[in-house]
Amino acid sequence: MGLPLKIEGLVVPGGRGRVLLSVPELSLPAGALVGVEGPSGAGKSTLLYALAGLLDVAGSIRWGEVDLASLRAEGRARFRADSIGMIFQDYLLFEELGAVDNAALSALFRGRGERAGVRARARDRLDRLGLGGTAGRRVASFSGGERQRVAIARAMAAEAPVLLADEPTASLDRAAADRLVDDLVALARETGTTLIAVSHDARLIARMDRVLTITDGAVTGDREATA
Amino acid sequence: MSAAWDMVPVLWQDILTTVALLLPALVVGGFVLRGFAPWPLVRAILWRFRGASALFVLLIAISVGMGIGLLAQERGLRRGTAQAADKFDLIVSAPGSELTVMLAAVFLQPSDMPLLDGATYDEIAGHPDVEIAAPLAFGDSFGAASVIGTTAEFARYLGDGRIEGRMWETTEEAIVGALVPLEIGGEFSPAHGHGDAADHDAHDAAHLDVVGRLAPTGTPWDRAILVPVEAVWEVHGLADGHAPERAGQIGPPFDAAYFPGTPAIVVHASELWSNYALRSQFQRDRETMAFFPGAVLAQLYRVLGDVRQIMSLMALVTQVLVAAAVLLGLFILSRLFQRQLALLRALGAPARFVFAVVWSFGATLLLAGAAGGVLVGAGAAEVLSRVVTARTDILVSAPLGWSEVQFLAGFVSVTLLLSLLPAAVVLRQPVVTALRS
Numbered sequence A: 001m002g003l004p005l006k007i008e009g010l011v012v013p014g015g016r017g018r019v020l021l022s023v024p025e026l027s028l029p030a031g032a033l034v035g036v037e038g039p040s041g042a043g044k045s046t047l048l049y050a051l052a053g054l055l056d057v058a059g060s061i062r063w064g065e066v067d068l069a070s071l072r073a074e075g076r077a078r079f080r081a082d083s084i085g086m087i088f089q090d091y092l093l094f095e096e097l098g099a100v101d102n103a104a105l106s107a108l109f110r111g112r113g114e115r116a117g118v119r120a121r122a123r124d125r126l127d128r129l130g131l132g133g134t135a136g137r138r139v140a141s142f143s144g145g146e147r148q149r150v151a152i153a154r155a156m157a158a159e160a161p162v163l164l165a166d167e168p169t170a171s172l173d174r175a176a177a178d179r180l181v182d183d184l185v186a187l188a189r190e191t192g193t194t195l196i197a198v199s200h201d202a203r204l205i206a207r208m209d210r211v212l213t214i215t216d217g218a219v220t221g222d223r224e225a226t227a
Numbered sequence B: 001m002s003a004a005w006d007m008v009p010v011l012w013q014d015i016l017t018t019v020a021l022l023l024p025a026l027v028v029g030g031f032v033l034r035g036f037a038p039w040p041l042v043r044a045i046l047w048r049f050r051g052a053s054a055l056f057v058l059l060i061a062i063s064v065g066m067g068i069g070l071l072a073q074e075r076g077l078r079r080g081t082a083q084a085a086d087k088f089d090l091i092v093s094a095p096g097s098e099l100t101v102m103l104a105a106v107f108l109q110p111s112d113m114p115l116l117d118g119a120t121y122d123e124i125a126g127h128p129d130v131e132i133a134a135p136l137a138f139g140d141s142f143g144a145a146s147v148i149g150t151t152a153e154f155a156r157y158l159g160d161g162r163i164e165g166r167m168w169e170t171t172e173e174a175i176v177g178a179l180v181p182l183e184i185g186g187e188f189s190p191a192h193g194h195g196d197a198a199d200h201d202a203h204d205a206a207h208l209d210v211v212g213r214l215a216p217t218g219t220p221w222d223r224a225i226l227v228p229v230e231a232v233w234e235v236h237g238l239a240d241g242h243a244p245e246r247a248g249q250i251g252p253p254f255d256a257a258y259f260p261g262t263p264a265i266v267v268h269a270s271e272l273w274s275n276y277a278l279r280s281q282f283q284r285d286r287e288t289m290a291f292f293p294g295a296v297l298a299q300l301y302r303v304l305g306d307v308r309q310i311m312s313l314m315a316l317v318t319q320v321l322v323a324a325a326v327l328l329g330l331f332i333l334s335r336l337f338q339r340q341l342a343l344l345r346a347l348g349a350p351a352r353f354v355f356a357v358v359w360s361f362g363a364t365l366l367l368a369g370a371a372g373g374v375l376v377g378a379g380a381a382e383v384l385s386r387v388v389t390a391r392t393d394i395l396v397s398a399p400l401g402w403s404e405v406q407f408l409a410g411f412v413s414v415t416l417l418l419s420l421l422p423a424a425v426v427l428r429q430p431v432v433t434a435l436r437s
């Protein structure tokens, strides 16, 4: 099951007194699919990095019971390992490794007892995303759509209750993007994962439950999606 | 503490020292890697940068190999020279430089030396503790071979009695060292002097037959032709060491009045312990000088020992510098996979894991380089040994020994600790900055 999010007084400083992002208050229920849109440079990626605990921020970012903002960097890393999956526009795979090795990357730094479970779930996610037959192949030979699926499998191999995606379809052509959105949404719903997806892609945004608009470092719109 | 250490068998001392030298690397490696399995990533990164990695390993292997090859060679040379002096227990000569006399007698690099007379020879040869007292007569050559006059007794002693053919019986006969290009049954005329300066016609009247060949000794004497000392004296128109009534006799005793002189007498005592007494007895100001070539060499090594230590240190510093350059290269390379390292952090990897990946990458290159260095070192030492042996006829063999292993262990420890630095620097890059780039 996903985690609910509750933000209070979040401020992401940008150096020299600048504020990159300010969110006085925001609540999302567990398992929500949330789209984030807005002009370039508005602070969408910044919001995702803050929600992942990758930035030092003021205020509180409460995922379920845990206030990420109050943890130190290593505590936030531990939380990420267990609770947050991330997907990026350009996949960020290790080209030299196979699909399963990429998807199960986090097994390398987990305790011995967890490794087998992570690998099994990585295989399972790859199967679920239609990559079962290519699991051993090096990802260097994969298409963009296939790579992004491996990245999704990687983000979900730890059964993280939260999935953060930054422009997941931006590097894909229309057809591949549509198929990916179908799979991503289906998988998130199936597992009850809380999904927050930053995107310029209207078709992705249309599949979400709720859509936030960010302009100039502030949430300027918050609406139910119109699917 | 040091007394307790001296009680430990030498092998164990070597093993313990090696382990102690490796310990910092092992401890650091243990701490960095504990609980992680970074190898698939390290392999992936090595493969991605295989060209640069191979080059780094090669650079380290060559610099390490040169270092340990040279150290092994230096030790081999010491052993070889010590072994060459083995048969020369005690040398008596006219007062002068011990080094000069040793170079002449042991290493056959003669220079002009004052002569000892027959009375002195008689006194030494007649001493009850002296088993062999051999005069040496230098100065002639045949091709590249020195022709040396001495006694049959000493020739036998030199070859440990292993002579193919037979010992000479007249002044027209000679035996050759193992490497002299003359067959048993062959004949030659000695030239006066050596090399280009040799006067080939001076002794044309003299013809000697080769009747025997000494077994290899691994010393410059392998390239020498040994003849009765009487033959050398005769060829030079001197008395042959024997009174007219004993003309034709070969070998001692000599008659002092007819003894033309010898630059050096090699003495072999009947008992090892009497050597010291003999030395003090024949060590006389303005008359004779007596010394142990082994001691002169040891003295030389002591002087060179400091040089060796400086050399080891310099080799180590050079190699650490090469390794540091490699680590710098590695650090620059790591910028090329900084986004992937940041990704690991985004996936929740602890900082120590990212650190472990970068450090293991460097450690793999260093260890592979060190292992390659062993091969290069063994090869370099072997080649150097052959060159030195070919040039000096001193049999030098330079297998890698414990000091090289320890040198290597020190190198591995220092550089593995050093590679903590680039790993730490990589870690300081902010994750989000790397992800955005």
Ligand SMILES: Nc1ncnc2c1ncn2[C@@H]1O[C@H](COP(=O)(O)OP(=O)(O)OP(=O)(O)O)[C@@H](O)[C@H]1O
Pocket (backbone or CB within 6 Å): A014, A015, A020, A038, A039, A040, A041, A042, A043, A044, A045, A046, A047, B433, B436
């Ligand atoms: N490390 C930083 N220091 C200061 N400013 C930064 C830093 N990183 C990003 N910014 C600025 O923060 C603002 C928000 O950037 P962000 O990447 O969140 O925008 P975005 O909405 O994701 O834009 P895009 O749609 O182009 O991805 C931008 O003005 C950017 O220049």
Ligand SMILES: [Mg+2]
Pocket (backbone or CB within 6 Å): A044, A045, A046, A166
């Ligand atoms: Mg962005």
